[in-house]
Amino acid sequence: MQKLNQTPNIVLAEIITIGDEILYGQVVDTNSAFMGTELGKIGIKVKQITSVSDDAAHIVQALDAARTRADVILITGGLGPTKDDLTKTTLAAYFNVGLKLDEQSLADVTEIFKKYGRELTELNRQQAFLPENCLPVRNILGTAPGMWFEVDNKIMVSMPGVPFEMKTMMTDIVLPRLQQHFGLPKINHKVIMTIGIGESFLAEKIASWEDQLPPHIKLAYLPKLGSVRLRLTGLDTGTDDLETEMQAEVDKLSELIPEYIFAYGEVSLPEAISNLLKEHYLTIATAESCTGGMVAQKLTSIPGSSAYFKGGIVAYDNAVKVEQLGVSEATLETFGAVSEETVSEMAQNVRQLLKTDIGIATSGIAGPIGGTPEKPVGTIWIAYTDAHQTVAKKLNFNRTRELNMEFTTMNVLNLVRQSLPEAFRIG
């Protein structure tokens, strides 16, 4: 065990996933990315990820190789009740131990069957038998308990491959236990969500702030679909109050780029907009052309969205823009469907029709066909309106249909955040 106020040697981990379905491409391995992220957050570095077949000799080979490189080996998959699930028996043989009944695991699996109103089968009962040398890791969401082994100063943990079972086990049990075992220093994280500025421009804008960060606070840029997450990782040196110190850095950053920050913490843009609307008791309606329903879909993807989302009109065809949304034919004829005038009317009219505080609208050419020399594919207008104002904005994208739609949706949601007047925010 190392002292908390001392920077430890780097702890290295390896991940081994077991199962032909990953190798044959039937399943994309998303578990490893989750584990890599979470291990990183407590200061453990993943050195290698190995996916092997449902084959005992191959599993053993991967274990032996991983032990030469890593301090921690996390294994997922192969814990089901059927005969092609080999992980448990392979581990028992590897450690040369027998299996014994774990009462807590039996109680857990019995409970799960009871919940679904079914009798415990013998195959599932056998899932509660675990290698004698392991510390069981409770699985409250499934029938396969995890196993924690300590051998030659190495930690090996076997978990189910079912993502939500593995994630719960990692968060509740495995990560805290690893932190404790290796005496890892306390690590603190702050996430700042930004939108509307590319990674390199953002880096330039905050360079002076980044440079003045103390050595025990590191910054990572994590870009994704037009949004950049900034993650601060602080190592507790025991000298200052880390939480206070990090919050002070976040505050400095907030003053530097207030217009780009839409949330603090791991919050998606639709969630942030939902929170904003709920907080101020505001309602919203959508009028969509080129996004075809995606804006409404993102807003309703959040539980409890009926508190602020009344509804929307997908006016794909111009006749629907006129007849359902009441856009004037003159506007459509003079300016075209993809114009500031049309998109503004769409937003204003849907707000009035659905009697909401806010109306938002999209109209553009998502592609891959439908462009003209004056309005090429990717030309998109978005609008926001409330009782006081209407704001319209032109976007130009040069992506696939899907990405053009995604970016437009992100932008119109961001426009809500940017346009909401201070007076409104009081609710």
Added chain:
Amino acid sequence: MQKLNQTPNIVLAEIITIGDEILYGQVVDTNSAFMGTELGKIGIKVKQITSVSDDAAHIVQALDAARTRADVILITGGLGPTKDDLTKTTLAAYFNVGLKLDEQSLADVTEIFKKYGRELTELNRQQAFLPENCLPVRNILGTAPGMWFEVDNKIMVSMPGVPFEMKTMMTDIVLPRLQQHFGLPKINHKVIMTIGIGESFLAEKIASWEDQLPPHIKLAYLPKLGSVRLRLTGLDTGTDDLETEMQAEVDKLSELIPEYIFAYGEVSLPEAISNLLKEHYLTIATAESCTGGMVAQKLTSIPGSSAYFKGGIVAYDNAVKVEQLGVSEATLETFGAVSEETVSEMAQNVRQLLKTDIGIATSGIAGPIGGTPEKPVGTIWIAYTDAHQTVAKKLNFNRTRELNMEFTTMNVLNLVRQSLPEAFRIG
């Protein structure tokens, strides 16, 4: 080289991905699943997938280990122009060869820069220098050419990690060359897309057909989100016309389960519905409550959807159901929003309002809150209507909000396929 009419030994492959971003969980490795699937289709089995760090010694260790197990090693990543991209120099050192300029690669990278109106930088010019012992693999979509090595009867191919560059290289060059190199027998695939029946029930229903398949035609079940893909893989034995033989098997299957098949080939349900509507010159409108715009979004995700999709109304709030969709208040009061009566009116009214051939509607409780004892979370009504009929269907799901919405969307699209009258199909 083996004769085509002889079953060859199994060719084994390994995939090595290079790059810290996968290990640290910043990127999910989707490349490997693509490669596993495509290799499987030409009869090559993936034995292991290894993700290693941007570190020369670690890359070499992985290469050495892979060579003890596999005939083919496919490497992705680490081919960018910056100094942390180590793959090319590591491979040259591994094979103890120098780099030489490949004129075709230089022409390709110059062309790419020209397309974006930029001058070729020295860093990018260096990307056209390749290990002397490699056969270049053209990259028409990016600046890093691939490399094909043949050493000790093993094939090693290095490709960029950018998914669309790698996929194009695999499909156009690497897979055909592997087929030729190993004299792999011709393999034929037929995909049959089913929906509305679970994997185990489907397996039971088609067991007798599956059992009578000749040994050189294999069946795989590939379930995904309520749909099961059936993939037939036929090995050309040189005795019969494989294409004719396989089509005959597909025809037999079609007679056995016509109601569950929505397409032949890799076609998504929204695509299949789009094709059906376009083929018969039919138009459609959507009225959505619990799916919140997802049905419209899926329909408009298909390029050219303006040919059949006029628009939709997302009637999340009951007031919108009454005022925009014209659902009678009496219906809502008597039967509730989640009822056969309401969902039928929604479909009928949106069809009339938007003047389309078909109207579809959804109304239900997506969760996680909003359920009652009589109508628990997951209780959902869907409806289809045309000039001749209205069909409504009750669904019960017990999933997350997101999955309840996804399954409802799949089901209402499937209802179009199931309900479309023969008379209509003539167009």
